[in-house]
Amino acid sequence: xxxxxxxxxxxxxxxxxxxxxxxxxxxxxxxxxxxxxxxxxxxxxxxxxxxxxxxxxxxxxxxxxxxxxxxxxxxxxxxxxxxxxxxxxxxxxxxxxxxxxxxxxxxxxxxxxxxxxxxxxxxxxxxxxxxxxxxxxxxxxxxxxxxxxxxxxxxxxxxxxxxxxxxxxxxxxxxxxxxxxxxxxxxxxxxxxxxxxxxxxxxxxxxxxxxxxxxxxxxxxxxxxxxxxxxxxxxxxxxxxxxxxxxxxxxxxxxxxxxxxxxxxxxxxxxxxxxxxxxxxxxxxxxxxxxxxxxxxxxxxxxxxxxxxxxxxxxxxxxxxxxxxxxxxxxxxxxxxxxxxxxxxxxxxxxxxxxxxxxxxxxxxxxxxxxxxxxxxxxxxxxxxxxxxxxxxxxxxxxxxxxxxxxxxxxxxxxxxxxxxxxxxxxxxxxxxxxxxxxxxxxxxxxxxxx
Numbered sequence: 001x002x003x004x005x006x007x008x009x010x011x012x013x014x015x016x017x018x019x020x021x022x023x024x025x026x027x028x029x030x031x032x033x034x035x036x037x038x039x040x041x042x043x044x045x046x047x048x049x050x051x052x053x054x055x056x057x058x059x060x061x062x063x064x065x066x067x068x069x070x071x072x073x074x075x076x077x078x079x080x081x082x083x084x085x086x087x088x089x090x091x092x093x094x095x096x097x098x099x100x101x102x103x104x105x106x107x108x109x110x111x112x113x114x115x116x117x118x119x120x121x122x123x124x125x126x127x128x129x130x131x132x133x134x135x136x137x138x139x140x141x142x143x144x145x146x147x148x149x150x151x152x153x154x155x156x157x158x159x160x161x162x163x164x165x166x167x168x169x170x171x172x173x174x175x176x177x178x179x180x181x182x183x184x185x186x187x188x189x190x191x192x193x194x195x196x197x198x199x200x201x202x203x204x205x206x207x208x209x210x211x212x213x214x215x216x217x218x219x220x221x222x223x224x225x226x227x228x229x230x231x232x233x234x235x236x237x238x239x240x241x242x243x244x245x246x247x248x249x250x251x252x253x254x255x256x257x258x259x260x261x262x263x264x265x266x267x268x269x270x271x272x273x274x275x276x277x278x279x280x281x282x283x284x285x286x287x288x289x290x291x292x293x294x295x296x297x298x299x300x301x302x303x304x305x306x307x308x309x310x311x312x313x314x315x316x317x318x319x320x321x322x323x324x325x326x327x328x329x330x331x332x333x334x335x336x337x338x339x340x341x342x343x344x345x346x347x348x349x350x351x352x353x354x355x356x357x358x359x360x361x362x363x364x365x366x367x368x369x370x371x372x373x374x375x376x377x378x379x380x381x382x383x384x385x386x387x388x389x390x391x392x393x394x395x396x397x398x399x400x401x402x403x404x405x406x407x408x409x410x411x412x413x414x415x416x417x418x419x420x421x422x423x424x425x426x427x428x429x430x431x432x433x434x435x436x437x438x439x440x441x442x443x444x445x446x447x448x449x450x451x
Contacts, residue, residue: 009089011050018044018102021094027103028052028087029219032059033119033417034299035350036450037223039085039106047087052106054082060119061416064300064450069423073119073416083117084109091216096185097228103186105216118412121352125215128359128408135366137257137264139211139359143218144252145347147225148242149175149200150235154448157200157234161246168195172202175232179204182228188217198247208254211355218251218351239447240303240346244439248306249347250313253358256339257282257366265338273321273375274332283319283340284372285365286328286358290317290344292405293361294389295396295421296353297345300451301428302443304392306346309381314343316386320376330375348451353409360408393425 017023026047029039038059058080061071074080091105107126108117116123132139149157149172162168169176172195180190189207196203204225206217226236241248256263257278265279274280298304306313314327321330329341345354380386390396397418406414432442 009092011048011089014089014092015048017092017094018048021102022100023094023102024100025102026087027095027101028085028106029103029223030085030106030108030120030122031219031350031352033061033121033350033353033420034064034451035121035219035348035353036064037219044102052084052086054111055085055108056080057083057108057117057119060117061420063420063424063427064446071416071419073412082111084111093187094185096187097182097224103220105219118410119416121350121356122215124409124413125212125352125356125359128356128363129212131363132359135363137259137366138261139255140208140258140263141211141214141253141255141355142206142208143214143221143351144203144205144250144254145218145221145238146196146198146201146203146247146249147222147236147238147347148198148249149202149229150237152233152235154235159199161197161199162195163197165195169193175229175234176202178232179225179228182224183221186220186224188221188224196247198243201247201249211255211359215351215355235449237448237451238347239443239451240298240300240348241305241439242302242444242448244305244437248303248311248313250306250343251345251347251349251351251354253342253345253354254339255342255358255362257362263336263338265332265340266336274330276332276338278366279330279332279338279340280372281365281368281370282362283328283330283365284370285361285363285368286340286342287317287319287373288365288370289357289361289404290327291387291389291399292402293357294344295393295400295417296357296409297349298393298396299349299421300346300443300447301393301424301432302439302447303346303348304390304396305439307389307391312343315389315391316380317373317389318376318380318386319373320380323376325380326376348447356408360404364404393421393428397421397425 023044026042029037061073062068085106087104095101108120191205193204229236256265268275270277318326319328320326432440
């Protein structure tokens, strides 16, 4: 049963594009709660029938290894039933990494109804975007992700630290050029790529755009980077902390509020350090909910090993003007490029959950009159005024369940996500060695090749 959808793209449009580009297969995907792409490949003739496909709803509550355990969402008494995945045609695009293939993002629904699955993170982001649209605003954003590249046997491509090195970058161009071109041909524009601070670590910057488009592009970005690197014999990880004593992988989210296509953070409408009332209010909401949202921003055990002072990974609830040691970096005085950069999230987080969280917190700030806390002007880590974030998954779990998170993600998600995360902490405690000076084998096996 095809579900109703909003958007301009029609099945006739898609059929024409498929014919013109000799498409034989459509990769239909969504992400599980861990942010891992799941779905099916449909022959184009079947895809164009418009019926979508059925898939087991347990994908939303299994662990990162696909191990199934009982939750209130689904268990053996339910028989692990199907849900219905329906392509969102506005996300349809030709695959740039191969020939004859297209890709589309899907939304998931309860069978024989128009009710979105409660665990569907993409649906949660759509809900927040609808709230923003009702206020008369839009949101532009860009995600900025880091990853590590390894040889085929998971050795680092190089051992030294050579951040921003043009020479190291040139040595990686044999596969990096293919990655950038594959992204471009898929309609995902790369602004820049550079060597980062860890062994074999790179950052790739995507061009600013509408928030939902950026969310979909981020999922595809991670998929394409892995896929293209693999055909060059290179392994990739977005794991938050693959090396204990080296730089971790973050997901920074640059965002600006728009109205009639213009960045309203660029306007000067008040005498304050930011000079803009909308940025001030939006920022106040982000900071007010930082601790509650840490669990979706950093959902793995290894993510908390990334949170260290002076590591450029926020350890306090803070903000500053063009300051890289804080939770939110505020860029003002740049005109149309004025923006807020949320620096909390790990690269292995679910992009839809991260973006829905940021947007919901910002909206609450816009709707309220919360006072904006003081900004950092020096070294935040040497200043005990700033509230510290939990340094473990267990600490983040304690902060997650709140009226705010339930309003954003829904009761079903909050209750099941807490069960999933508590189990993750228990599995680590029961099964992982705790080696000095390195990440545990349990974390490597669980996260490195998957997230």
